[in-house]
Amino acid sequence: MFDVISLMLRTGILTERLPARSPESPPLESVQEDIRRILGRALCIRHVDAGSCNGCELELQALNNPYYNLEGAGIKFVASPRHADVLLVTGPVSANMEEALKRTYGAIPDPKVVIAVGDCGACGGIFGKSYASRGSVADVIPVHRVIPGCPPEPAKILAGILDAVVSAQGQASKRDKAKRS
Amino acid sequence: METDFAKDQQLPIPSNIQSYLLRVDREGWLRTAQALHNADAKFLTLWGADDRDRDAYFRVYAAWLLPQSILVLEHSIEDVRNPSYPGLSTIFPAALRMERAAYDLLGISAEEADARAWLRHGGWPGNLFPLRREVSASQSYPLDPEPYPFVMVEGDGVHEIAVGPVHAGMIEPGHFRFSVVGEKVLRLEERLGxxxxxxAKRFESLSQQEGHRLAARLSGDSAVAFSWAYCAALESITYTSCPPRAVALRALALEHERIANHLGDLGALGNDAGFAFGLTQFSRFKENLLRANTLTFGARYLMDYIVPGGVAGDLPEGGGDLLLTQYETLEEGVATLRSIYAEHAGLQDRFRETGRLEHRLARQFGALGLAARASGIACDLRVDHPWSPYDGLVPNLVTQPHGDVAARVHVRFDEVMESLRLCRILLEGLPAGPLQNTPTVASGGCLGIGLIEGWRGPVMVVLETAAGGGIRRCHAHDPSWQNWPLLEFAILGDIVPDFPLINKSFNLSYSGQDG
Incomplete structure (x- = not known):
């Protein structure tokens, strides 16, 4: 036990600042506050591997390491689509995963945001379209944002998720204004 | 059957490990397989090819690893209307799923094999075989799901738990059907694909110079191993030598891949046993290594680092020193964590005796790689069949006799340390010189093999060239094919909540198996 506590103390806090999107955009730390204000809880993501090579999964797992500390940014991965606000899909959609992906999409309550991660999710990648691959995620379900890369680095994925949330929020407040007027 | 397997009739196959081809008839196919079993040969893979356009045959191939070489059996199937061959699964149980896959893709059936589809889940019609020459590579078909008859367990109080294909965590998709009484697992049946x-079909529309990029993406966590295996096959066919500096850098990349995956697994195994501290610590070390990869190799995951004839980039100025410092920190950190894991009673209680794969069973079912070594089977291509540069490195073999989760944890710890030792030797003796020799374009109809010990076990690429720099057939094989069925045995007698831990201790590839 002493070893564990001692190593924790020696390691310290490694979490880095959230990645910058662009020099002129507001710091992403404010997004974190927005998430809390709007949802009153963490942003919940359900991930589905629709046929990936496992490269993107490794980088998604890295988001939970102490450097990126995803949960510290107010975002968590959840086990059930019923609990999710965001569906994050990796891989080209294999024919064998088409139905499971559609069902998961259907099980997420509205409004939902869909993010396709990786070159395969974006365009089918090197696998393309074939008897076994449907190609990009957008060929199967509606997609709001794409985070390209093979695999995309965790910082890019994190920025992409936050970006998608910001723009979904922007669209939602526009709708609210339109309703009010 | 003589034990030299008709040596005078064997033809050499270009490969990074000495390989031979033996053409056999129907009767010779089974007889030789039985003799190979008697000689304790390791079954590597089985695949088929459509050669009706060339000489009116379907062909089925199977490969074994012998103490000195690889032996590939080739059997030509004459009856192309109703193509079949004698199945090998009664002799080598691991062949069963490969035979089912060969039927789904090519329509050649292994007599007496399980007739259920393995890779085809209704995504394409049952009378269409995608690897046949006449089938278009880009055509897709509407989904028509078919029921899959799992084997039912009957009895008082037995019920089923169906898990997947979408799992609760951030992992790959697959289906597990547990038959349980209370919490105890009576039977597990996997459905993958x-x-x-x-x-395999996609390879055929790529050029020889592009194939390594697809090979690297068969299983993203083994990108270096698969791209090396592909390049080894192509380089052997074209007699291209890889410059000594590139050879050393390839091995460095392969060992980095091994270390990164082991670190990730060691952390996840702690986490699955309720010790989140382990995950935090190991994932920080893994992240450090991946960041060092970016600084030295140009990317966190080395998807396109190994290219035909060499490697894509050199270490930057000071890159060697950066890595040496990294190794030192890692060695110290992993040693500290190892003693914490060893002394943690709760963790050891979950690890020991859980998910036991007995030595006898592992041998009988042809376990490969890390899982085999943790069940006391001494096998590591880097030691038994060292290709360059491993012939000069002399890696130490790591084994553990007990076959439980604890043994697989031990093997990972030992292999991380051994890989760090190899990395240091590689860096310190890094030869100067060019990074790539451009391979010549191979003519059509040449067969070559690449076999590389990836972090999970031996990954194999069999490449057959087409005229004009194309690929006629490429079969890539992940050791997970052999090890997945063993997981079904390892869980027996354990309880359902131990499954994630046992599954992680094997950490097999879904994508690598599914293709």
């Missing part, structure tokens, strides 16, 4: 992306 969900990530089948048609890799």
């Amino acid at each position: 969900y990530t089948h992306k048609g890799v």
Whole structure:
């Protein structure tokens, strides 16, 4: 036990600042506050591997390491689509995963945001379209944002998720204004 | 059957490990397989090819690893209307799923094999065989799901738990059907194939110079191993030598891949046993290594680092020193964590005796790689069949006799340390010189093999060239094919909540198996 506590103390806090999107955009730390204000809880993501090579999964797992500390940014991965606000899909959609992906999409309550991660999710990648691959995620379900890369680095994925949330929020407040007027 | 397997009739196959081809008839196919079993040969893979356009045959191939070489059996199937061959699964149980896959893709059936589809889940019609020459590579078909008859367990109080294909965590898709009484698992049946992306067919529309990029993406965590295996096959066919500096850098990349995956697994295994501290610590070390990869190799995951004839980039100025410092920190950190894991009673209680794969069973079912070594089977291509540069490195073999989760944890710890030792030797003796020799374009109809010990076990690429720099057939094989069925045995007698831990201790590839 002493070893564990001692190593924790020696390691310290490694979490880095959230990645910058662009020099002129507001710091992403404010997004974190927005998430809390709007949802009153963490942003919940359900991930589905629709046929990936496992490269993107490794980088998604890295988001939970102490450097990126995803949960510290107010975002968590959840086990059930019923609990999710965001569906994050990796891989080209294999024919064998088409139905499971559609069902998961259907099980997420509205409004939902869909993010396709990786070159395969974006365009089918090197696998393309074939008897076994449907190609990009957008060929199967509606997609709001794409985070390209093979695999995309965790910082890019994190920025992409936050970006998608910001723009979904922007669209939602526009709708609210339109309703009010 | 003589034990030299008709040596005078064997033809050499270009490969990074000495390989031979033996053409056999129907009767010779089974007889030789039985003799190979008697000689304790390791079954590597089975695949088929459509050669009706060339000489009116379907062909089925199977490969074994012998103490001195690889032996590939080739059997030509004459009856192309109703193509079949004698199945090998009664002799080598691991062949069963490969035979089912060969039927789904090519329509050649192994007599007496399980007739259920393995890779085809209704995504394409049952009378269409995608690897046949006349089938278009780009055509897709509407989904028509078919029921899959799992084997039922009957009895008082037995019920089923169906898990997947979408799992609770951030992992690959697959289906597990547990038959349980209370919490105790009576039977586990796996259904895989969900990530089948048609890799074999896709290879055929790529050029020889592009194939390594697809090979690297068969299983993203083994990108270096698969791209090396592909390049080894192509380089052997074209007699291209890889410059000594590139050879050393390839091995460095392969060992980095091994270390990164082991670190990730060691952390996840702690986490699955309720010790989140382990995950935090190991994932920080893994992240450090991946960041060092970016600084030295140009990317966190080395998807396109190994290219035909060499490697894509050199270490930057000071890169060697950066890595040496990294190794030192890692060695110290992993040693500290190892003693914490060893002394943690709760963790050891979950690890020991859980998910036991007995030595006898592992041998009988042809376990490969890390899982085999943790069940006391001494096998590591880097030691038994060292190709360059491993012939000069002399890696130490790591084994553990007990076959439980604890043994697989031990093997990972030992292999991380051994890989760090190898990395240091590689860096300190890094030869100067060029990074790539451009391979010549191979003519059509040449067969070559690449066999590389990846972090999970031996990964194999069999490449057959087409005229004009194309690929006629490429079969890529992940050791997970052999090890997945063993997981069904390892869980027996354990309880359902131990499954994630046991599964992680094997950490097999879905994508690599599905293709």
